[in-house]
Each structure stands twice: as C-alpha cells, then as structure tokens.
Amino acid sequence: MLLKYLLRIDSWIPIITCKYKTKTFNLSALFNKTMKKVALAYSGGLDTSVCIPLLKEHYNCDYAITVTVDVGQPAKEIQQAEKKAKKISQKHYTIDAKDEFVKDYIFPLIKANGSYEGYVLGTSIARPLIAKKVVEIAKKEKAHALAHGCTGKGNDQLRFEAVFRSTNLEVIAPMRDMNLTREWEMDYAKKHGIPVAATKSKPWSVDENIWSRSIEGGRLEEPDFIPPEEIFEWTVSPEKAPDALVIDIGFECGVPVSLNGKTLDGVTLIQKLNKLGGAHGVGRTDMIEDRVLGLKARENYEHPAATIILTAHKDLEKLVLTREELRFKSIVDETWSELAYKGLVDEPLYSDLNAFIDKTQERVTGNVKMKLYKGSAKVIARDSKFALYSADLSSFDSKTIDQKDAEGVCKYHGFQARLFRKIC
Numbered sequence: 001m002l003l004k005y006l007l008r009i010d011s012w013i014p015i016i017t018c019k020y021k022t023k024t025f026n027l028s029a030l031f032n033k034t035m036k037k038v039a040l041a042y043s044g045g046l047d048t049s050v051c052i053p054l055l056k057e058h059y060n061c062d063y064a065i066t067v068t069v070d071v072g073q074p075a076k077e078i079q080q081a082e083k084k085a086k087k088i089s090q091k092h093y094t095i096d097a098k099d100e101f102v103k104d105y106i107f108p109l110i111k112a113n114g115s116y117e118g119y120v121l122g123t124s125i126a127r128p129l130i131a132k133k134v135v136e137i138a139k140k141e142k143a144h145a146l147a148h149g150c151t152g153k154g155n156d157q158l159r160f161e162a163v164f165r166s167t168n169l170e171v172i173a174p175m176r177d178m179n180l181t182r183e184w185e186m187d188y189a190k191k192h193g194i195p196v197a198a199t200k201s202k203p204w205s206v207d208e209n210i211w212s213r214s215i216e217g218g219r220l221e222e223p224d225f226i227p228p229e230e231i232f233e234w235t236v237s238p239e240k241a242p243d244a245l246v247i248d249i250g251f252e253c254g255v256p257v258s259l260n261g262k263t264l265d266g267v268t269l270i271q272k273l274n275k276l277g278g279a280h281g282v283g284r285t286d287m288i289e290d291r292v293l294g295l296k297a298r299e300n301y302e303h304p305a306a307t308i309i310l311t312a313h314k315d316l317e318k319l320v321l322t323r324e325e326l327r328f329k330s331i332v333d334e335t336w337s338e339l340a341y342k343g344l345v346d347e348p349l350y351s352d353l354n355a356f357i358d359k360t361q362e363r364v365t366g367n368v369k370m371k372l373y374k375g376s377a378k379v380i381a382r383d384s385k386f387a388l389y390s391a392d393l394s395s396f397d398s399k400t401i402d403q404k405d406a407e408g409v410c411k412y413h414g415f416q417a418r419l420f421r422k423i424c
Helices: 002-006 027-034 046-059 075-088 098-111 122-140 156-164 182-191 266-279 304-320 323-342 348-363 403-412 415-423
Strands: 017-020 023-026 037-041 063-070 091-096 145-147 170-172 205-208 213-216 245-252 255-259 284-290 296-302 366-373 376-383
Touching: 037 046, 037 122, 046 063, 046 075, 046 145, 046 182, 063 075, 063 122, 075 091, 091 122, 098 122, 098 255, 098 266, 098 304, 098 348, 122 145, 122 156, 122 213, 122 323, 156 323, 245 266, 245 304, 255 266, 255 304, 266 304, 304 323, 304 366, 304 376, 323 348
Parallel strands: 037 063, 037 145, 063 091, 145 170
Antiparallel strands: 017 023, 205 213, 213 296, 245 255, 245 366, 284 296, 366 376
C-alpha cells in the first residue's frame, strides 16, 4: 500500500527510501522509472489545456510537465497560464525568454526585413525558441515524450516538430492525432472543469508575443466575413486614431537602438512602439495566407512595432546599400523569410543567409523619421553617415558632373532592343 501511495504523488519529493531486512530501496527512483513523463508546450489556451487530460486518457502519460515560455505575452496571461497549469498538471515551468527572443530571433528578422506574403512572422519566429525551451526542460526532467497542442492543418506542428524531432523522445500531438475540432474541445473542457476563454459564440484562437498578435478561428476563417472590432486589442480603429505623430528611430548595424533620441534596450523599444503605433491604428493585417501544407487561410494580425521598424529599416537600407546589394539582398531576404515561416532555423542555409545579411548590416546605421497617422506609418526623412547620396552630385544646380558625359551612355542604352525592332 505504501508503494501504491507513493506512485501517485509528485516527484518533487527529493529522495524516499525504505529498508526491507538488510536492503535499502530508493522508492523515488522506482517512481520516476514507472511513470511516463511528458513535457508539454503550454500556452494556457484551449488546445494546450485540453491536452493535459487527453495525454493521460489516450497516451498513458502519468505525469504532465507544462512549460510556458514568456516571449512577450501580457503578464496577466502568463499568470493565468501558471495558475491553471498548477491545477491540472503535475509540474509547471515558466521561462522568461523575452530578451533572448528579441536579441536572437527578432533582431535577425529585422535585418532580413522578415516578411512572408506581407506577414511579419510573429508567431512563426517564436515557435522554434519555445520548442527549444521545452526540450531543455524535458531533458532536465528526464521526460519520455514531448507534446504540443497544434492541429494537423496549420504550420505550428511543423515548427515545433522541426525542433522536437531532433531528439530521441516521442512526439505527441493530441489535436492532430485525434482529429479534434474546437467545438469538441470546448465541450470536453467544460466536462472536465477546465476554464477556457474561448466560447462557441467567440471561438477566437489568439497567439501573442512581443512582435505580433494573431487572431483566428470561428467566422474569422471565412474570407468574406468582416472581422468585428472587438477582436483587436493592440490597435485602435484607424478612423478613431488621433492626429499625426512624428517619431525618430535610431539604428546601429541594422538593429533599432533608440526612440526619439533616447537609447533603449530591444524589449523596451518594441513595447513602446507597440503602444505608440497601436494608438494610431498602425499595424493591422488581414490577409489570405498560403500555409506550408498548401492550404490557403484567412489570417488577422496586429503588429504596430513590427510595421514601424521594418518600414524604417528597409528605407534606411536604400540609403546606404548599393543597387546590387539591394537587388541580391531582396532574394536573400525572401529565402530567409520562407525558412523562418517554416520554423527551419536549424537549417544550415538559415545560418549561411544570416552571415551574408550581417555583413550588409555593418553600414545600416542612422536615423529614420516616421509619421504615424490613422493606420499608416510613412517615412518622411532619413540620414546616415554611410549614405550613398551626394547632394552635390545629384542636384540639378550642380556642375560637378558634366551632363554631356551621359550622352554616350544614352547611345548604348537600349541598343539591343532598337536593333531587334529594326530586324523584326
């Protein structure tokens, strides 16, 4: 009976031993060997919360370790996830990875002008980092399996498993394996007393980090449905935005480092721009997106800081990089963005592209002034000590360059096309 009782309690008990005759038994070790432990990437939402009882009922997992990775979600959301996890799982970890997320994932994204079909890659760029943190905990806890709450139709399953499957651990995906619907999950959660924010009238699935906020689910999936204003939290309606605001963003080696002349760390700068941009209705995206599996999906995003920073960065590049650098880098940026969208940050090509991009960013230093006005973020001025612009050479009033020299170029410009017209 003692052994049976011990097998039901949590493994936080350091060492439990008992003596039988002349032998000593480590019951804690026996307890850990008997259990099937699983480390679950846990957001606190409907899918991942429902996963916990499903792991026990359908996968014989006795011990669920939930891992919430803080990449810039609201503090309230992190706290709610912790509170819920401690009630329905056996052990919980919350990992603050905001600084790492910005430095090692967002900054490279900015340098690469990261965008997939107009999407700023907010959710996708966070998934590999979250997955890596879950793997770290799984190894620490000697878990037997890794789990996520992704469906079989989306991209996140690929992003998580690109990392998960680099280990020798079993990978479990209850939503996909059981072919579940959100309606079924809501009913299941209710029956099991699991509190969730989603309802059948508002079945929104929200994913949020410091770089973007995605909202999907329910009628939002329909291309011809007009999203209600209530789904937006970061941005005001552009029609209700105040008068224009001019801001100044400073860059060093392709990375934003200051706002209106004040030096800020990456996390703080992005947070401030989210508030400033959101107050002016900047950063809403409503798009038809081509998922990795080939399915087209309607997606809604909010990303004020991302819109502002990426617009400013790309404009500054035009001032300091050569035409050939810009042309080739646009190809590199597109390839980089596709790899990031797929979650393939461990692909060697990803590192190769980053090496080229980092080299180009050595001169992307300067300041960009932007006007935020009723949903738009427009560059109105820029300057850099590396600017490949000369007022003296470009001005119509300057005679530094003899205009007559251009005549020879004009004679050969379009030469083959003119020859073709004569022959044909």
